[in-house]
Amino acid sequence: MLKPHSALHALIVAALAIFPFYKAVAQSPTPVLVELFTSEGCSSCPPADEFLRTLDATQPVAGAQLIVLGEHVDYWDDQGWRDIYSDHDYTVRQQNYADRMHLKGPYTPEMVVDGAVEFVGNDPKRADQAFEKARSNPKVNVQISSLTLENGVLRAHIESGAMPANAEVFVALALDHAKSQVLRGENGGHHLQHVAVVRNLTNAGKVAKGAAFAKDVHIKAKPSDAGYRLIAFVQESHQGPILGAVVQKVP
Numbered sequence: 001m002l003k004p005h006s007a008l009h010a011l012i013v014a015a016l017a018i019f020p021f022y023k024a025v026a027q028s029p030t031p032v033l034v035e036l037f038t039s040e041g042c043s044s045c046p047p048a049d050e051f052l053r054t055l056d057a058t059q060p061v062a063g064a065q066l067i068v069l070g071e072h073v074d075y076w077d078d079q080g081w082r083d084i085y086s087d088h089d090y091t092v093r094q095q096n097y098a099d100r101m102h103l104k105g106p107y108t109p110e111m112v113v114d115g116a117v118e119f120v121g122n123d124p125k126r127a128d129q130a131f132e133k134a135r136s137n138p139k140v141n142v143q144i145s146s147l148t149l150e151n152g153v154l155r156a157h158i159e160s161g162a163m164p165a166n167a168e169v170f171v172a173l174a175l176d177h178a179k180s181q182v183l184r185g186e187n188g189g190h191h192l193q194h195v196a197v198v199r200n201l202t203n204a205g206k207v208a209k210g211a212a213f214a215k216d217v218h219i220k221a222k223p224s225d226a227g228y229r230l231i232a233f234v235q236e237s238h239q240g241p242i243l244g245a246v247v248q249k250v251p
Helices: 004-026 045-058 088-100 124-134
Strands: 030-038 064-072 110-113 117-120 142-150 153-160 167-181 191-207 213-220 228-236 242-249
Touching: 030 045, 030 124, 030 242, 045 064, 045 124, 045 191, 064 088, 064 124, 064 167, 064 228, 064 242, 088 110, 088 191, 110 124, 117 124, 142 228, 142 242, 153 167, 153 228, 167 213, 191 213, 191 228
Parallel strands: 030 064, 064 191
Antiparallel strands: 030 110, 110 117, 142 153, 153 213, 167 191, 167 228, 228 242
């Protein structure tokens, strides 16, 4: 039988042994989804693109993991320069935000944080305020596994914990980095750089409140692209707040 002081010593040793685990869990950064609606045809967008790149590279918010998405809208494409990364799906997504947030309409550059707050995409002060609020919100655990890219098809398994509300699961395939030499339009003559350029945004399915999610997804990758990341995020139904998110580099 252990003496009292020996028992106490054993307890302290055991506590110290498991403390790093709990500390790591407690300090695990909260995922915060940062969407930038942008266009190569918009002269106000390059500073916002640069800001998004800085956020992605430096991760400046303690206690948060900023998961960024560059969504290039198509309503600038008739203004002298067609953005090769634009897609009408992102215009529709932005319009849905405008409707839900009672805005006059979509605009660029617009940043949306966790599906809850929007502001002009090159406003660091508003961004800091939004990040500070978003990092304190509890999130559903979302995981990506069995991630492969073969013969132009990406395959992955997406799963999550139980949902606090009715939700939808989205999977975005994004280019890590992209560059363009703009020849015409408002940015004519400029060399632009982008980050996390969304090339495919797929609705992987709906999830009822209280239920978990698990599904294999297959996404076609564009053969001209190279260097991907995969982002999976859970969003409250009707394009509401983001409930959870994860990002993983595509091997």
